[in-house]
Amino acid sequence: MGASSTGTLHLILFLLLGLGMRAQATTTVTAMIGDTVTLPCEAKLFGDLNLVSWRVRLTDTSNEQLLSYSPSNSKTEMKNIPEYKDRILLNKNFFLNITDVGIKDERVFSCFTLVGSDIDEVPVALKVYKAPLTPEIMDPAAFLDEGVLQKVGVCVVNNTYPMPNVTWQHNDDNVDLNSPDVNVTNNVVTDENGFYEVQSSLSYSSRREEGKVSFICTAIYFEGLNKTSSKTSSPVTLLIHYKSSKVSLQVTPAQDVEEGTNVTISCSGDGYPRPENFNFMKSGEENVVVTDHYELINVTQEDTGEYTCSEQDNPNIKGGVNVTVHYLTLTMNPNKNISKMVGENITLDCLASSSGTVDVTLMKKNKVYQTPLRLDSLQYLHSGTYTCSARLREVKEMKREKAIMIRVEGKPKITKLTKKIVNNTKVITCVVEGFPKPVVQWSINGTAPREESVKDKKSQWNHKITVQPSENITVTCIATNAHGQDQDTVNLTAMRFKEPEDETLEQDPADPTDEKSDSKTDQAKVIVGVIVGLLIAAVIAGVIYWLYKKKSPTSKTKTNERGTADEIKKINKGDNNHTSGSSAV
Template structure:
């Protein structure tokens, strides 16, 4: 079974409609071959004598096309059908290269004996129109002014095609005011085919900016409308609003460049603008921008731009230039005395609320430095960082704590070999104290001076008992301490006595431990002996346990042996 296409279905529907009107209709396509049926759906009589096809002329008369008699086919010459007509096996009239002039009524006549049957058929020829095109397009349109937008045309159709205008794929309806559509149809005198054209006169509104216009062709031979390529138009309208934009970083700070960009909503946009800068009017040609270079806090304020020929059509914007200054701070070298109170000064001038952080010797501090009683360890380089978004400032000072020197500790120590003694003098003060000993020594060493403290060490070999002095001094004062140092011989004697005493103690402890161990050993031996004696070896058949008296005697004998 073959299914009909959409176009064939359309032709069939048209034929059925004609049939409803009372006359069978056959629809064919222009330029193609058609087979006009003879009495379609009706049985052919038997013993046909004659089959003939004829057509009705415009004046109502008839003309013969062909006839079949006794299997002899005769095609009757006709200037309009020469070489284009024939008879099919089922007696249909075949017409090739159809023309619009083929639209007429054809009659199939059948003669069988005395019966004469006639089957008239109305033939219609459809011609698909060409794709639509838009010509005479307007270059631009002005809001509120009726303008011929363009002319849409399609050619060579039968019957004539219908044209519909579309805006953004929505059909436009003529209201003879803002939308006016004029349609004309012309028929080719040679082919009889019709060409349709439609003109659209349109009054644009601002919302039509970037709108797409097209035209669509509707025809009974088409499965879907033919739509032209969409076009858009330049729509001109006057400026109604001006806007001013600031092109810069999110935070404008001193030293930045700031560009003012003026925009107008008119079309075409203005080519020049006026910028109002701090009471001065600056005109820029062929540009919409003006740049402020290396701005300062003095550039903070209101700025405007306007149309060159209309200052009232303007827009304004406020610009705030951020700044940050440290106007006063403790800096340089700051000398303070030990135990003195101190707090550095800091004054900031800023356009907003700044963030302040402190560090000492590159180590962050949790709070700003403030001292009720200075210590040597408070000395160091303090740095302050004041910051705002996009801005920061730094400042630093060196704090120096001074004080007269003191001796914190004076000590002596015998070397591990016992051949010499090491004397240590630990001093504190600022500037750094100088250490002097009352005797000469060797292998003098000094620890690093940190936090106002330094330790000086010397090595001596005392041959007599003596008193040693350590003196520390700086430009603010001095301090001294003495230490009694005995000879190495006395140290050795004392150490020997201590050693002997330790040896005696060790001997006594050893004797006690030995006695304890001996007692434990004797008890263990006695226990083993008693256990073996009680268990004994008995002969077979004898009683395993002795009498009470025998047991006591045995225990007494064993006890005596143990005592021996």
């Protein structure tokens, strides 16, 4: 029998006996799409091998032979199956090599052998896979609203086989698919090459305390027997938006709002993002602003009150703050500089109006007076600047001050006209009071002498001349201002003669603003009266003694010898006269 006849016989026997082949467990082989895979032949190969054949199950009821090999003639016959043309090869171990593995190759292949009269068949299942591209979260939400089941995004897993398992992670923990705050829907499609595209959509209900949440999605895919791998998307972090549960106000400056200043009332809510538009109200009057603050320019006491604010899109949540505008006004009565005549009366008063408790003081220089202050019978010493000061206790820095000047005017008055001998000259001093400052003129027997400069004392002006009369003269002091004139005279003897004793002029008046001045003035008058009385008594006794001595010749000589010394002593005692007119010498 020929070789061809033998091969045909083997095939017939193979087919006939195949009905009684023993069942074998299926071996599974995996391969990555596009690779070359080798399927092992685990059928009986040792002994009198007559035939090796590979078949493929194209359908559930159809097996097709791919190729067969006869060892007797070392000939391989290929079945004309187009999808495996040029892609299969039987190697020396009778293993089947398939190149460029694709999804359609995921089938069951069988290796058949004929050894002697025994037929053996072992199936081999081919599983193919393709790793997906890295998952990507598409169309992520810009933010999440608190308490709203809101779409986070869609996790897209492309170009993979078989279909992967897509999972979501929230802050590194798997989302709980059983939670009412989570909803996941999957949509699976295949492309023209049969690869899967999975779109997994996640919706999530957030809470404000989370602040922000991070999401990733993971694709878990097949990569071999009992082996899976995974790829993870880049994270998507979303901020939680939530409405304010309360609003609060802040006043700048924070304390002691002073009338006339600018005040800013700022409103803020605890929602996110920070609200920007608010409604401000005072006493029910609404002011809508587009920012988070309300400006009060140059505030007055009318701006005092409670201010409230609320978000424009959440008007039921309100906050409030009380604003007190402190004010302090101070006036003086009289309220401007004033001139008064000597002897007139005036009352000074400090009048304060404020938003709280105010302390008011009236001062002249460093002396504090009670207010109102009544000044009776004004004197020159009352002239000066009087200052009212007011301080608000509630706002230590809030102070007010007003000042006026009181000018006491009067006609000139010569209070002293004195003479004394100094270094063989006679010095005459004229003390004048009055305001405006009197102009003083001197006259000696009708001629004007040169006046020497003398320092003023308080409200009095001192004028002085020095003369050396060679004969008896009359000196006149004339003081003049806008209110009148006063004058006084004093008689001087020639330098070679003695001066008679003069009356003592009255002393400087005491400060009438001093509460002790009245008693001091009375004491001074008593002292002056006593001194004047003693001087008059001494003068009378001296005249009587002089008349007595004049009758004695010896007394005349002694008197002439002592004349100069007695004259000096008497002049030094002073010759004072306060009345207008002349004093005889």
